[in-house]
Amino acid sequence: MADTMHGGEEHTRRDFLYLAAAATGGVGAAVALWPFVSSMNPAADTLALASVEVDLAPIQPGQAIKVMWRxxxxxxxxxxxxxxxxxxxVxxxxxxxxxxxxxxxxxxxxNWLVLVGVCTHLGCIPLGTNSGEAKGDFGGWFCPCHGSHYDGSGRIRKGPAPKNLQVPEYAFLTDTRVKIG
Incomplete structure (x- = not known):
């Protein structure tokens, strides 16, 4: 009977050692991986620009501006x-x-159109916002990198881009003020 009890104690000690080693290894792996996971979070300067407010009063009909957001x-x-x-x-x-x-x-x-100004083909910045820039065949924007043409609603009409220009989340705070993000 003493042998059975002794064998049972060994088995219990062995199980404890396995569990303790596994727990230590798991905690060590988590500590080692944390910097990598943390580096995938947005940078502080990007988070600071999580939203931007824009005064629309100076923009006349037919005009466009470019602002930076994220x-x-x-x-x-x-x-x-x-x-x-x-x-x-259309x-x-x-x-x-x-x-x-x-x-x-x-x-x-x-009358107000708000779009992320990044071509959906390969990420170039389309022309058509500034005065005198090419607006493409449909009066919207033209991507000079590979020839995508967007219409006055930012929808892809011609070229290799697969999707329309993205519409960001935005809300009008007043008739002349918009918050993007």
Whole structure:
């Protein structure tokens, strides 16, 4: 009987040693991996720009500006009535990435278009925001890197880009102030 009890104690000690070694190894692995996991979080300067407020008052109809948000350019265009009507008149069958103009703007503020200014093909910055820049075949934006053409609603119409320009999360704080992010 003493042998059985002695064998049972050994088995218990061995199990304890295995568990203690595994726990120590697990904690050690977590401590070693933490810097790598932590490095994947956004940088402090990016988090500081989590949202940006923009005064829209100086932007005249037909004009556009470029602001930076989270390290990316954002295009804000005050579209004319004709530009809004043209964008609304486009049939979904004509679009590579079908999306209505109404899905890309805020109701009641259809003249204001807010887009992330990064081409969805390979990440270049399209032209068409500044005065005198090429706006492409559809009056919106033109990506000079590979020839993508976007319309006045930021929808891809021609070229290698697979998707429309992204619409960021934004909200109007007042009639002349918008918060992006």
């Amino acid at each position: 390290g990316k350019p954002v295009f804000i265009r005050n579209r004319t009535e004709d530009e809004v009507k043209q964008a609304q008149a 049939g979904l069958a004509e679009l590579i990435d079908p999306q209505t103009d109404a899905d890309r703007v805020k109701a009641g503020k259809e």
